[in-house]
Amino acid sequence: MAVSEFLSKRILITGASSGIGAGLAKAFAKRGASLSIVGRNETNLKKVARECKELGAKKILPIIADLAIIKDVERVVKETLASFEGLDILINNAGVALPTPVAETKVSEFDFIFAVNTRAPVILTKLVVPHLEQSKGNIINVSSVVTEVNLPAMNxxxxxxxxxxxxTKTAALELAKKGIRVNAVNPASVKTNINRYLDENMARKIQKNVGMLHPLGRRAVSIDEVVNAVLFLASNDARMITGTCLMADRGFVLAGGRL
Incomplete structure (x- = not known):
């Protein structure tokens, strides 16, 4: 892809205060994009915003928001469009994980996880469709290999x-006629702050064992590897790709995906 491809592109990234989201923000900043970055941790988000500015972001808009709250989701879009007067790329990266054994799952846990991981991307997508249609932009959802493997207590x-x-697939089919591509990247375990939601023993087991089950190498997937997959799908090099859920897992699913 051309280095200048994302120059001045208007990009909205959720979950950008740490981990994959922060990595994505910095990568697009280096390429001169205008960024609306969303997170709950104000201190971290402001730090990422400063770093993005130093790396070359044309414009940076940090938005403190809780995507489990519908009004916050709507405000994110409103503030982004007011600042950028349009949008080229939406990256639904924010995610939460809690251990939820089948016999012990609380309704509040179920609602919280689905609100952030599923409902927020659906609402954000709905609200930005008219603007992405205008720019012929695209959407990338950050999913997970757990869609293909079974992990105890993570139902x-x-x-x-x-x-x-x-x-992702349904939206891709519907929005194709509007010139909007929709794809997902499904990483294997990446050592990020999302693990703070997990039981300490479970988090340690995942980090220890996942790297041993990768046909492409024992180490776990890095943030940079996920970022590169997103950059590709967002680029013109992927202009023929839509409705794809790209496994970024170093072969974890291929090897059976068992911990």
Whole structure:
């Protein structure tokens, strides 16, 4: 892809205060994009915003918001469009994970996980469609390999990401006639702050064992590897690709995906 391809592109990234989202923000900043970055942690988000500005972002708009709250989701779009007067790329990256054993799952946990992982991307997509149609832009959802493998005590998280995959494909089919591409990237375990939601023993087991089950190497997937997959799908090099859920897992699913 051309280095200048994202120059001045208007990009909205959720979950950008840390982890994959912060990595994405910095990568697009280096390419001169205008960025609306969303997160709940104000201190971290402001730090990422400063770094993006230093790296070359044309414009940077940090928005503190809780995507489990519908009014916050709507405000994110309103503030982004007011600042950028349009949009080229939406990246639904924000995600939460909680251990939810089948016999112990609370309704509040179910609602929270689905609100952030599934409902927020659906609402954000709906609200930006007219603007992406105008720019012939695209949408990338950050999903997970849990859509293809089964992890004990992670049923609600897995369900939310499976729903996101299905939404990706359905949205891609519907929005193709508007010139909007919709794809997903499905990473294997990446050591990010999302693990703070997990039981300590489970998080340690995932990080220890996932790297041993990758045919392409023992190490876990890096943030940069996920970022590169997103950059590709967002670029003109992927202009023929829509409705794809791209496994960024170093072969984890191929190897059976068992911990």
């Amino acid at each position: 609600v998280y897995s369900m939310s990401k499976a729903a996101l995959n299905k939404f």
